[in-house]
Amino acid sequence: MSKIYVLDTNVLLQDPHAIFSFEDNEVVIPAVVLEELDAKKRYMDEIGRNARFVSKLIDQLRENGRLHESIKLESGGSLRIELNHRSFQKLQDVFVEKTNDNRILAVAKNLSLEEEAKENGRAVILVSKDTLVRVKADAIGLQAQDFLSDRVVELSDIYKGFLEVYVAKKTIDLFYQRGELPLSEIAHHPFYPNQFLLLKDALGSSASAVGMVDASAGSLRKLAYQDDIIWGIKPRNVQQMMAIELLMRTDIPLVTMAGKAGTGKTLLALAAGLLQTEDLQLFKKLLVARPIVPVGKDIGYLPGEKQEKLRPWVQPIYDNLEYLFNTKKPGEIDQILAGLHSVEVEALTYIRGRSIPEQYIIIDEAQNLTKHEVKTILTRVGEQSKIVLMGDTAQIDHPYLDEYNNGLTYVIEKFKDQSVAGHIKLMKGERSGLAQLAADIL
Numbered sequence: 001m002s003k004i005y006v007l008d009t010n011v012l013l014q015d016p017h018a019i020f021s022f023e024d025n026e027v028v029i030p031a032v033v034l035e036e037l038d039a040k041k042r043y044m045d046e047i048g049r050n051a052r053f054v055s056k057l058i059d060q061l062r063e064n065g066r067l068h069e070s071i072k073l074e075s076g077g078s079l080r081i082e083l084n085h086r087s088f089q090k091l092q093d094v095f096v097e098k099t100n101d102n103r104i105l106a107v108a109k110n111l112s113l114e115e116e117a118k119e120n121g122r123a124v125i126l127v128s129k130d131t132l133v134r135v136k137a138d139a140i141g142l143q144a145q146d147f148l149s150d151r152v153v154e155l156s157d158i159y160k161g162f163l164e165v166y167v168a169k170k171t172i173d174l175f176y177q178r179g180e181l182p183l184s185e186i187a188h189h190p191f192y193p194n195q196f197l198l199l200k201d202a203l204g205s206s207a208s209a210v211g212m213v214d215a216s217a218g219s220l221r222k223l224a225y226q227d228d229i230i231w232g233i234k235p236r237n238v239q240q241m242m243a244i245e246l247l248m249r250t251d252i253p254l255v256t257m258a259g260k261a262g263t264g265k266t267l268l269a270l271a272a273g274l275l276q277t278e279d280l281q282l283f284k285k286l287l288v289a290r291p292i293v294p295v296g297k298d299i300g301y302l303p304g305e306k307q308e309k310l311r312p313w314v315q316p317i318y319d320n321l322e323y324l325f326n327t328k329k330p331g332e333i334d335q336i337l338a339g340l341h342s343v344e345v346e347a348l349t350y351i352r353g354r355s356i357p358e359q360y361i362i363i364d365e366a367q368n369l370t371k372h373e374v375k376t377i378l379t380r381v382g383e384q385s386k387i388v389l390m391g392d393t394a395q396i397d398h399p400y401l402d403e404y405n406n407g408l409t410y411v412i413e414k415f416k417d418q419s420v421a422g423h424i425k426l427m428k429g430e431r432s433g434l435a436q437l438a439a440d441i442l
Contacts, residue, residue: 001122002077004028004115006108008128009036009100011147014400016053021149024076026122029058030107031083032100046370047400082107101133109142129400151404158393158409159416161423162196162242169201172209179222183213186220194252194422196242210238212245215419224249231271231279231324239426240264246422247272247388250282253381254421256366256412257390260440262431265390266320266364273360273388274324277342283360283386284342288317290364291348291373317345317364348377357382366408367391368398374407 003025011018012033019027040051058067061079065071070080108126115121126137126144137144165187175181183191191197193215201207211220225248226241235241239259246255247269257265270288277286321343322333337343348363363369363377366389374389381387389411393403403409415421429436 001120002026004111004122004124006030006082006104006111006124006126007033008104008126008130008133009033009040010129010400011127012037012054013040013047013050014129014147014405015149016050016057018147018149019057019079020073020075021147022075022077026070026077027073027079028082028107028111029079030104031081032103032107034058034081036100046373049372082111101130101136104128105133105136105140105142108137109140112142158403158425159192159412159423160425162198162239162425163191164198164200166200166202169203169205169207172199172201172207175199175209175211175220175222180214180219181211182219184218191215192416193419194246196245196424198238210241212242230268231275232326233267233271233324235268236264236430237428239424239428240268240430242424243268243426244272246424248276249422250386252420252422253386254378254411254415254418255386255388256408256415256421256423257388257426258367258393258408258412258423259390259426260392260394260429260436261438262429262435263426264430265392265426266317266362267323269362269364269388269390270317270320271324273362274343276386277360278340283384284358286343286360286362287346287356288344288362288364289346289348290317291366291368348373354380355382356380356385358384359386361385361387363387363389365391366411367393367396367406368401369407370398370401371405371407371410374411378411 005022005025006028007018012029015021019029037051037054040047041055042048043051058081061067061071061073067079067081068083070078072078105126108124112124115124123143126133126142127147128134128137128144129147134144134146167186171181171185186197186199191213193213195213197211197213197220199209199211210226211222213219214221223241223245225244226235228244228248230244230248235244240263243257243264246252246257257269259265270286273283273286273288276282277284318333321337325333325336327333327336337345348369359382361381366374368391369377378387389408391408393406393409396402396406398406401407412423416423
């Protein structure tokens with residue numbers, strides 16, 4: 001039997017195509033949702049763009065019939081704008097204030113009571129990205145669920161970029177002798193391009209080896225940079241060794257890195273970028289950018305010129321540059337960067353419309369990007385450029401994103417089977433013992 005799904009505003013703001021995700025069921029949009037979309041459409045950001053897109057989409061569907069009477073969708077279901085179930089009477093003793101969230105709950109509850117009175121009434125389910133709205137719905141006996149169709153992957157399936165494989169010790173010895181091995185001698189299941197394999201002795205000895213999958217040759221090859229010191233930085237664990245391999249390889253133009261705070265993502269990316277830009281001169285410029293999303297309460301408008309305004313947002317990048325350049329005095333890093341002319345630290349706000357050829361591009365905090373924003377960034381990359389996206393998917397400050405639907409996870413999953421891309425999840429914190437403990441238990 002078909003069901004009735006009542007959509008909250010945040011579902012449409014997160015995924016403008018959400019109304020087509022409910023197969024042959026009826027989708028109901030309360031009138032108050034249209035009011036909230038109207039209030040958001042003037043925003044000059046991703047939320048505003050989605051609000052405008054949904055508005056235009058519903059307007060196009062209006063050509064197929066009267067929206068308040070229900071119209072058929074290509075997915076097999078139907079869409080209806082609900083105007084007749086706004087009564088707050090059933091909830092006025094529970095929720096005193098007539099907020100927009102409570103008005104949406106009232107529509108869903110009234111529809112549910114109406115269906116319950118029928119002999120073959122349909123189930124009414126409220127769909128919301130707002131946890132408290134779902135809690136309220138449960139409190140009043142209403143079915144509610146999160147919108148999951150925008151998820152790229154489930155938690156247990158998130159790609160790590162490396163795989164532990166247990167083999168005979170003689171296989172490990174043979175790998176060290178040859179520097180490569182056919183994948184068929186290691187395992188018979190398929191591997192992803194540029195995936196790392198951590199070979200371990202099946203009998204439990206300490207023998208191990210690390211290699212990268214060469215999909216075109218069907219072999220596992222020894223890492224080319226595993227013994228290198230990059231701009232004074234030496235890898236402290238096997239995942240950092242894998243990260244340096246990806247960051248230094250000229251045949252892998254897209255690199256993604258994920259990991260908790262303190263695992264070395266930014267430091268490794270900056271070190272590899274500086275080496276290839278300043279020393280090897282493989283790129284004309286090192287461009288470092290991060291999205292402007294505050295942690296906690298926003299500090300409001302900042303005085304000064306553009307660079308002065310940006311400084312608080314990009315200070316974490318400057319902290320790592322100060323470490324790499326071993327600066328001692330205040331303001332010394334600014335003088336060094338001014339003299340180099342090949343290192344640019346920028347806010348992601350200004351990247352739209354640009355074409356970026358022959359540059360080493362680092363995008364920090366990429367977990368705060370939406371799917372649309374990350375697509376915008378990747379389509380800016382010009383010829384002979386390399387881009388590195390990195391972030392911690394467990395620390396997301398965007399109101400409509402989570403571990404499963406953010407831009408970084410989206411790129412990781414969509415590009416994991418492409419030979420131009422490589423990914424590694426950094427597992428061990430190296431900032432300090434306290435930082436690692438905090439990342440694990442807090």
